[in-house]
Amino acid sequence: MKKYMIHLNSRRCIACHGCTVHCKVNKNLPVGPILCDISCTPLQKVGGIPKTEITFSACRHCEDPLCVPVCPKDAMIQREDGIVYIDQDKCIGCMACQKACPWEIPVMNPATGKAVKCDLCMDRLDAGLKPACVTKCTTHALQLVTLQTT
Secondary structure, X not given: OEEEEEEEOOOOOOOOOHHHXXXXXXXXXXXXXXXXXXXXXXXXXXXXXXXXXXXXXXXXXXXXXXXXXXXXXXXXXXXXXXXXXXXXXXXXXXXXXXXXXXXXXXXXXXXXOEEEOOOOOHHHHXXXXXXXXXXXXXXXXXXXXXXXXX
16 A cells, blocks of 8 residues: 655755645635644754754654544545545534644634645645645655555
8 A cells, every 4th residue: 555745855945935835825725724834943053063953744644543533524534545634525623633633733724614734635646746845845855755555
């Protein structure tokens, strides 16, 4: 079985947030909800060398996701390939999924009153394309990785 994940090469990332912008455009999200987070620690000296640390946090599409069984309307779904997504037609915005997620990944879309989260642009994957954040990363710091699981 395939399992997808997005990998950040922090040595290439310049924290421009282009990935966030293109994600929001692709998902037609208003200002506010961020489906992944690029964060940069303040400049500090490590061994006398100036350094910042960039981290990327997005849905991990867990093998056994805690968010799926807690949804009272079965709106949280895990596909055969491991992608966890939210069926917007079923979601009632109760945010039980966010409370169950150890990383509080699902967020509220203020425009719809429903939960949203990274679904790895599964519509694009199904069409043979990469997620919007990966495609539009100007420094090629984000890569879609396909893992083979048993």
